[in-house]
Amino acid sequence: MLATLARQLGDLDAAEDAVQEAYVEAMRTWPRRGVPDNPGAWITTTARNRAVDRVRRESRREAKEKAAITNPEPGGPPDPPDPPIDAADPEPADDQLRLIFTCCHPALAPPAQVALTLRLVCGLQTVEIARAFLQPEATVAQRLVRAKAKIRTAAIPFRVPPAHLLPERLPPVLACIYLVFSEGYAATAGDELVRRELCDEGIRLGRLVVELMPDEPEARGLLALMLLQDCRRDARVSPGGDLVLLEDQDRSRWDYDRVAEGTAELERALRRLRPGPYQLQAAIAGLHATAASWADTDWPQIAALYAELARVAPSPVVELNRAVAVAFTEGPAMGLEVVDAVADDPRLARTHLLPATRADLLRRLGRQNEAADAYRAALALARTGPERSFLQRRLDEVAST
Amino acid sequence: MRYLALLGGDEAAGPAPGTPEFDTMMEGYMRFGEAAADAIVGGEALQEAATATTIRHGDAEPLVTAGPYAETVEALGGLYVLDADTLDDAIELARQIPAALDGWVSLRPMVEWFDQGSQASGTADAPRYVAFIYGKETEGDQPDTPAWDEGLAAHRRFMDAVGDAVQAGGAVHPIATATTVQVRDGDVIVSDGPFAESAEVVGGFYVLRASDRDTAVAVASQIPAEAIELRPIMEVGG
Numbered sequence: 001m002l003a004t005l006a007r008q009l010g011d012l013d014a015a016e017d018a019v020q021e022a023y024v025e026a027m028r029t030w031p032r033r034g035v036p037d038n039p040g041a042w043i044t045t046t047a048r049n050r051a052v053d054r055v056r057r058e059s060r061r062e063a064k065e066k067a068a069i070t071n072p073e074p075g076g077p078p079d080p081p082d083p084p085i086d087a088a089d090p091e092p093a094d095d096q097l098r099l100i101f102t103c104c105h106p107a108l109a110p111p112a113q114v115a116l117t118l119r120l121v122c123g124l125q126t127v128e129i130a131r132a133f134l135q136p137e138a139t140v141a142q143r144l145v146r147a148k149a150k151i152r153t154a155a156i157p158f159r160v161p162p163a164h165l166l167p168e169r170l171p172p173v174l175a176c177i178y179l180v181f182s183e184g185y186a187a188t189a190g191d192e193l194v195r196r197e198l199c200d201e202g203i204r205l206g207r208l209v210v211e212l213m214p215d216e217p218e219a220r221g222l223l224a225l226m227l228l229q230d231c232r233r234d235a236r237v238s239p240g241g242d243l244v245l246l247e248d249q250d251r252s253r254w255d256y257d258r259v260a261e262g263t264a265e266l267e268r269a270l271r272r273l274r275p276g277p278y279q280l281q282a283a284i285a286g287l288h289a290t291a292a293s294w295a296d297t298d299w300p301q302i303a304a305l306y307a308e309l310a311r312v313a314p315s316p317v318v319e320l321n322r323a324v325a326v327a328f329t330e331g332p333a334m335g336l337e338v339v340d341a342v343a344d345d346p347r348l349a350r351t352h353l354l355p356a357t358r359a360d361l362l363r364r365l366g367r368q369n370e371a372a373d374a375y376r377a378a379l380a381l382a383r384t385g386p387e388r389s390f391l392q393r394r395l396d397e398v399a400s401t
Numbered sequence: 402m403r404y405l406a407l408l409g410g411d412e413a414a415g416p417a418p419g420t421p422e423f424d425t426m427m428e429g430y431m432r433f434g435e436a437a438a439d440a441i442v443g444g445e446a447l448q449e450a451a452t453a454t455t456i457r458h459g460d461a462e463p464l465v466t467a468g469p470y471a472e473t474v475e476a477l478g479g480l481y482v483l484d485a486d487t488l489d490d491a492i493e494l495a496r497q498i499p500a501a502l503d504g505w506v507s508l509r510p511m512v513e514w515f516d517q518g519s520q521a522s523g524t525a526d527a528p529r530y531v532a533f534i535y536g537k538e539t540e541g542d543q544p545d546t547p548a549w550d551e552g553l554a555a556h557r558r559f560m561d562a563v564g565d566a567v568q569a570g571g572a573v574h575p576i577a578t579a580t581t582v583q584v585r586d587g588d589v590i591v592s593d594g595p596f597a598e599s600a601e602v603v604g605g606f607y608v609l610r611a612s613d614r615d616t617a618v619a620v621a622s623q624i625p626a627e628a629i630e631l632r633p634i635m636e637v638g639g
Contacts, residue, residue, distance in 0.1 A: 106591035107488055107580040146577050150593075153578045154510045155402055157487040165489070168589055 002120055003095035006158065012120065012148050015047075022047035096121060097212045098159055100205065104173040105156045112147040113176045114183075115140055122180070122201040124194075132183055132194050160212075170213075174222050174278065177205045181226045185233065199233065202226055210265070220269035221279030227262030228285035231255040243386035247294045259289045277313040280305055284321075299328040316345040320357045332364040352381035356391060359398075368398045403442065403511040404491040405573050405606075406481040409599050410504020411474050412449055427637065429499035437494050443482035443516055443569060445531055445608065446635040450476035454614065454631040455535075456622050463622045470535040470630040471600030475504065477632070480531070480606070482514055482571060488580060495582040496589050505596040506582045511605075512544050514571035527610045529568065529634040530617045534604035536627025542575050542604055552604075555625035565610070566620045572605040608634070 006015040022043045103116040118124040118132075126144065130137040150156065161169040181202025184195040206223035213219050235253040238244050266282045284305045291297040306322035319342045327335025339358050348354040359374030375395035382388045416422030434441060453469040469476065478500060485491040488508070495506040541548035553572075560567050579595040595601035604626060611617035614633075621629045 105488075107492075107593055109593040112593070150578050153574045154508075154580060155487045157489050161489070168591075 002123070003099040004092060006095075006099060006120075012151060016120070018047040019043070093208055093212055094160070096208060100173055100176075100209070101160050101169060102151060102156060102158050104169075104176045105151075106169070106172050107154065107156060108147050108150060110172070110175070110179075112143050113172060114179050115143050116147050117176050117205075118180060118198075118201070119144055121205065122197075124197070124201075128194050128197075132198055166216075170216060170219065173209065174219060177202055177209070178222055178226070178278075180205065181230075185229060199226075199230055203230060215272070217269040217272040217274045218276040218278050220265050221276060221282050224262045224266035224269060225278050225282035225285055227258045227265065228282055228289045231258035231262065231289055237386070241386065243390045245390075246288060251293070254289065259286075262286065263290065275308075275312075277309060280309045280312070284309075297328070299325050303329050316342040316348050317353060320348075320353055323357060323361070327361055327364065332361045336361045336365070350381065352378040352383075352387065352391070355381065359391075359394065363394070363398055368401050371398045402485065403514045403571070404483045404485055404488075405509040405511050405514075405571055405602075406483055406491070406495055406498065407477055407507040407509065407595075407602060408479040408481070408498060408500035408504065409475050409477050409507070409596060410500055412476050412478070413474075414503065415478075426499055430637075433497050433499065436497060437483075440484050440490075440494055441481055442484050442514065443608075444480065445529075446479040446637050447477060447531060448633040448635045450632075452633050454618055454621075456618065456629040456631065458627055465618055465622070469600075469632075470533070470628055473599050475596060475599040477533070477599070477602075478504070482511070483508075492580070492582055492589070492591055496584050501582055501584045504583075505599075507595045507599075507601070508580045508582060509573040509576075509602070510578050512572040512574060514569075516569040516608075518568065527612050528617075529636070530609045530611060530621070531632050531634060532607045532609055532617075532621045532624060533602045533630045533632070534606060534624065534626040534628075535600060535630055536603050538576055538603055544572075544574065552625065559623050559625055562623060563620050567607055568610055569608040570606060573602065576601050576603065 002015050002019055006012050025046055099121050100117060103120055104113045108116065114133075115129055118129045119126065124132075126141050127137050130140040133140070180198055184198025184200075184202065203223070203226050206219070206226050209216070209219045210223050231254050232246070232249060234255070235249040235251070236244050236246075262282065263286055266279065266286055269279050269282070284302055287298050287302050287305075303322060303325035306318060306325055310318045310322060319338060323335040323338035325335075326338050336358070339354070339361060342348065343354065343358075355374045355377035359371050359378055362368075362371035362374055372395060375391055375398065379388060379391045379395065382391055416426055430446070434444070450469045453467075455466050455468060455470045457464040457466070481498070483491055483494050485494060488510075491508050495501055495508055498506050500506055539548070540546060541552040543549055556572075560570075576595060579593075579601065581590075581592045581594065581596045583590045583592075607621075607624065609617055609620055609631075611620055614631075617631055621631045
């Protein structure tokens, strides 16, 4: 409802205020009069009426101010006619798409894009966004205020960009959606409900973009990627909260509806013959999701896809993933060569990924002392609890042999 | 609405006046001037940063030093005032400015802009300068606040005091509303904020006419701001 109101009013703050007022009104009246049959519709209608009231108040004030200058007689001009009230209720999806493109405008910094999208498109509270990103609430609030001020002051348009701008405007939208999803998926710390919500919101936004831009294969590739990762969600954490590696996961706990849907979306995307990073990553996730076991995984194909991904979107993290696939195709020694080739990349200096990958390959090579050193190096850099306890377990294993 | 487009780049890497490369660059600006004629409300090319004079106001007399406000590799080279409905329209214009190809264009929404142009008679042939307002951003840089209104009144008094010396001027919204536009290998790179390695203009700028540098410094010293960078204009075209 926020997106539609924002479009009608041309003002995000006013729309947000109106929705807020509608909720306050609901809290005031529902306990006395009972919850209406359709609470969602009630809120939307109330918010819209509030917004219209506000517009009328504002324009009346403006008219009065104008009258005070041009027309010394009291009374002034008659009130402007009421703006039409749209009776249709559900928020049109294209308004939400406009709102996403506004929130993810490249003139806004990526952290602001994500916070704005979660606040305005997904309707998360500031405190929930802060919790999800492990940031102080005041920081997130400040970021939102500044971003909204910039949208208004710099006149960032509320629209889906024209076709010729899409190649440069769609990537930040997709990156933002994937960040929403990954933030819920990757870390296991924090509020589980909020994280679940982030994954679901990421997938919902992915579906929305695909529905409205069906000819964009990377948008569909992103949806496929999220579905093919999300299918493993429940199996990747043990009942005790420990991280369970893909290798050790109980594949019967995977969500095969997600797998089927993700695979179908990926096939539709690939049919357009315009591959890109999201489609490649989805293809890799798809090979994992459809393998009967870790040993049965099509490692040569995965290694080839990572090589292609490294070509279109070079990154040392992709190389580390490729190293694992190479290790299972050509042996751990070959994998180690791939790792060592990116060992000096400064972009890897602050993450545990490099020593953790090295450690695993050394362990598989039976070089236990070197593996133990690498696990220690990884432990010094790992941040989340589940990652640390996993590395500690592995260190204990190799140190005791 | 109006956007101030600040043009910058690495002076040392750019072509020197008098070289064929410089002429090619200037032709690029001419082409932009023709293509965007309807949207260009104002524009000035600046002489190199080494010709700048900086005036700092403290508790005592204004401190006048040779050189730009901040010694950065990425120096300001010029400005346009653009008329555009939305930021996307302004970005569309900015991407065509030659500075976007090897340097950067920083877009700042303007609070106001005026150009007295030919009305500023009497000193029409005098050299012209741009006086940029620098310093720490304060509450007074936020429009629609009492501090802003106070600042505005001080600027009006300055303009009344110096009269014809002011040809044009503009005030911009706070730095947080800036957007940087660059074009690399044909791709437009849009990012939040001013260009990171430059000192960003804070409040706005004036275009001044003065018979010589000392007179210009005397006028610019009266601008109510923490610091002023005075840059001689490179008169091109007309």
